[in-house]
Amino acid sequence: MAPARPGPHHSVTVVGIGADGWAGLTDTSRSALRDAQVLIGGPRQLELLSGECAGLRVTWPSPLRPAVAGLLAAHAGRRIAVLASGDPMFYGIGRALAEETAALSVLPHPSSVSYAAARLGWPLEDVEVVTLVGRPAARLAAVLHHGRRLLVLSADAATPGEVAALLRDRGFGPSRMRVLEQLGGPQERASDETGAADWTRPPGDPLNIVTVECRRAPDAPRLGAVPGLPDNAYEHDGQLTKRHIRAATLGVLAPAPGELLWDIGGGSGSIAIEWMRTHPSCRAVTVERAAVRAERIVRNAERLGVPGLRVITGAAPAVLAELPSPDAVFIGGGLTAPGLLDACWAALPDGGRLVANTVTLESEALLADAHRRLGGELVKLAVAHAVPVGAFTGWRQAMPVTQWAVEKAPNPLPGDDR
Template sequence: MTAPASSAVPPDVTVVGIGADGWDGLTRASRAALCEAEVLIGGARQLALLPDECAGERVAWPTPLRPAVPALLAAHAGRRIAVLASGDPMHFGVGRALAEVLGAGVLGAGVLGAEALGTEALGTGVPRALPRVLPHPSSVSYACARLGWPQEDIEVISVVGRPVARIAAALYEGRRLLVLSAGAGTPGEVATLLRERGFGPSRLRVLEQLGGERERSYGATADDWPHPPGDPLNIVAVECVRDPDGLRLGAVPGLPDTAYEHDGQLTKRHVRAATLAALAPAPGELLWDIGGGAGSVAVEWLRTYPACRAVTVERDPERAARIARNAERLGVPGLRVVTGTAPGALEGLPAPDAVFVGGGLTAPGLLDACWAALPEGGRLVANTVTLESEALLADRYRRHGGELVRLAVAHAVPVGGFTGWRQAMPVTQWSVRKGGPAPAAPSPPVAGDDA
C-alpha cells in the first residue's frame, strides 16, 4: 500500500555559506554540518573546496538551477543534505530558492514556527521542512570592509544571470554601487555601460577572491579602463560620477522627454508624472501598459522599485522594438514587450495590479477586458486627447466612479522679441480603483448656474 504524500519523510537540509577561504574560513558548526551530511550539493568550485573528511555523496547543481531544486531535494528525501552557497546564502544566493521551495516563508521559522507553516507538498510527494542556514560573510560585507563603505549607504546589483543593463537604473551622481559579477568579463562590461550612459568619469574598483589567499584589487575610471578580464570570482565597486554634459535623470517619474527614443507617440513629461502618481506603483506589482508608444509609462513604473514588473502591448512592430531599446537604455531590460492589438493581445497575460491605457481606447471591448482582468483593489488609468475617447471615459466615470480630470500644460516660447505661452493639447485622464467608493450622485442644479 502506498503511503500518502503527507507521511513522506521531509528533506533534512542545512545550507552552508562558504567563501574563497574555503574550509579554513568555516565555523565549527558549518564544518560539522558538512562532515555529517550524507549528500553534499553545490557548484563544482564549491565542492572542490571540501576535504576528504566530508564523505557524503557529492552532487553538482544542474543548469538551470532553480527548476531542478524540488526534484533534487525529493530524490534525497530522508537523508541529511548539506547545500553549499557562496557567502551569505540569503543574500542573492541559493538560500532564497531553497526557502521558497521548502516553505520557510518571508518571516522565517523563528517567527512562525514549523507548525504554523504546515506541510504543503512540493509537488513531488515530499512535505515541506524548514532549511537550517549557516551564513558566511558575503562578498558585499568583505567589499565594504576593504573599501571603508557603510553597507547601508550602497546599492547592490546582481548581474548573475541578469542583464548588465540593469545597472543603468541606479546611476546617480555620487551614488556608490556594488555589482555582483557574472564572470571575468563583467568589469569590462560595466565600464562600457558607464561610458555609454554618460558616466565615463566614474571610478571602478574590482575586488577578486575576497577573503581568500589570492585576494587582489585593481581599478581605473570607466573612460580609461585598461584591464583585461581577470578572476571570474569578483565584485565591482562603482563610485558614480556623471559626465558634465550627460543627461541628468531623476529618481522620480517624469524623466525628460529627451531620455526617450520616440516618433512623437510619447506620454509627455508632465502628464507622465501625473499618470504614474495615479497608478501608484508598489514593490512587486505588475502593470499592463496598453498602447505603449515609446514605453515611457512602463519604463518609469519599473524604475520606481526593482521588484516592480510590467508588460507593454504595442501593435506597431517598429514601436515595439523602440520600447525595448528605451527599456534597456534606462536600466529596466526586464520590461516585457508584446507586439499585438488589444484586447486580443491581452489573452494569457498574468493578472495585473494596475492598467494604463494610453492608446486604442475606442477598440471594441478594450476597457471591459481591462476592467475584468483587474482584481479588487486594482487601479486603472486611461488618458486621451480626443472627444470620442473622452466620451467613453465620462461614461465609465459615471458607472464606476474614480476621478476624472483634465491636465493642461503650457510652455513658454518666443513670440517675436517677447515670450508667450504655447498650450499643449489638454489630456483627459480617468483614474479609478476597482472596488473603490461608489460613484457620487450628481448634485442638483443651483439657481443661477449655467444650463
C-alpha cells in the same frame, strides 16, 4: 503543477562558504557538512571541502533553478547539505530552497558585499548593490546617479569590462572603478582605481565584485529617481506621454514594490519604463500593435535600465487573456477598441487601479461614461510652455489630456449595506 514541498523529515542545511574554504567555516558549519549524506554545490564549492566530508557529492546542473525540486526529491529522506557562496539568503540559492522546503536550516558566511564594504570603509546602508549574475548589464543603468556608490556582483571575469562600457555609454565615463577578487581568501587582491572612460584592464579572476563611485559627465543628461524623465531620454516618433503628463499619470498609478502593470498602447514605453524604475521588483507588460514601436520600446527599456520589461506585439484586448493578473492598468491608446475598457476592468483584482489618458473627444466620451458607471476621478490636465513671440515671450498650449483614474473596490457581500 507546482512541485510538492518536501516534508519536515527532508532535512536540508545550506552552508555558506567563502574563498577561504574549509578553514574559514565555523565549527557548526563543518559539523553540518561532515554529517551530511548528500553534498550539493557548484564544482568550485565542492572542491573547497575537506576529505572529512564523506557524503555523496552532487554538482548542480544547468539551468539550476528548475533542478532544485527534482534533486531534493531524488535524495528525500537523506541529510542534505547545500553549499552556497557567502550568505545563501543574499542573491543566493537559499531563496530557491526556501520556496521548495519548509525544513531549511541556513548557516551563513560573510558575503562578498560585506567583505567589499569592509575593505573600502563604505557603510552598506549607503551603497546600492546590483547583481549581474544571470542578469543583463543594462540593469545597472537604472541606479546611475552622480555621487552614488555601487557594488556590482559579477557574473564572470568579463563583467568589469561590461560595466565600464555601460558607464561610458550612459554618460558616466568619469566614474571611478575597482575590481576586488577572491574576497576573504588567501588570493584576495584589488585593482588600482581607474576611470571607466580609461578602463583597459584585461579580464582577471571570475570570482570578483566591481566597485563604482558614480560621476556623471558634464554633458550627460540628468535622469532623476522619480517619474518624469526628460522627453529626450526616449527614442520616439511623437507617440510619447510627455514629461509632465507622465509624472502625473505615474502619481495616480501609484506603483508599489512587487506590483505588475499592464501598459496598453505602449507607444515609446515611457509609462511602463518609469513604473519599473521606481523599484527593482516592479514589473510591467506593455502591449503595442506596431512592430516598429515595439522594437523601439525594447531599446528604450534597455537604455534606461529596465531590460526586464516584457513587450507584447499585438492588439488589445485580444492579447490580454494570456497575461498574468495586473495590479494596475494604464491605457494610453486604443480606448475605442471594442471591449478594451471592460476587459481591463474585469482583469483587475480588488484594489487594483486603472488609469486612462486621451486627447480625443470620442475617447473622452467613453471615459465620461465609465466615470458615471464606476466612479473614480475624471480630470483634465493642461500644460503650456513658454515660447518666443517675436521679441517677447508667450504661452504655447499643448493638447489637453483627459484622465480617468479609478480603484476597483471589492464587491459587497449579500446583505452588506455599506
